[in-house]
């Protein structure tokens with residue numbers, strides 16, 4: 096069984112279409128989403144409808160939560176706030192209800208999906224302490240999960256916990272150790288922030304025991320033009336080309 100894991104699409108339809116095309120080309124049938132389907136980008140409704148039509152299970156991201164009207168954009172920077180209020184104003188009732196009903200976490204096949212951390216969709220896993228807490232939340236779940244997928248930082252990264260401690264695992268492809276626990280962030284489809292503007296995702300091959308990160312070039316200019324045409328802040332277009 097192989098799973099493709101995507102996250103932080105942020106209303107970027109061009110990037111989402113390119114990633115799904117690549118996943119289909121790889122022949123991976125099961126796709127999982129870690130939230131932030133909307134926010135920042137010009138095509139929130141189209142992205143929701145594509146995720147729904149493909150039957151892709153998703154957890155709730157902090158932008159989905161605010162777009163659905165379940166929270167206010169208290170911790171959002173000015174451009175993010177302007178974009179999420181624009182998004183909230185143009186979602187159909189049905190799409191807003193879809194976002195409002197997204198679960199905070201999904202557990203399946205010894206894996207757990209969350210947006211920020213298992214217990215907090217607003218928390219980033221960045222510092223060594225965050226990573227330790229991330230593993231602690233995973234162990235406290237009481238489910239036999241070996242892999243926790245999280246998004247929110249828009250930076251692809253992989254951590255392993257084993258009897259020697261917690262380590263960052265480098266490399267595009269990793270062999271999954273039998274006795275290890277893993278925290279895996281696939282990076283962002285629609286707004287990468289690791290300096291590489293290409294859309295990011297990962298594939299977990301359960302049978303083969305590997306986690307592989309992928310990057311996909313997409314039509315950045317198409318999304319930038321849609322952002323400008325929508326009257327959204329120009330920085331949101333600029334940053335897509337920078338991968339920041």
Ligand code: ZN
Nearest residue numbers: 103131156247
């Ligand atoms: Zn995000």
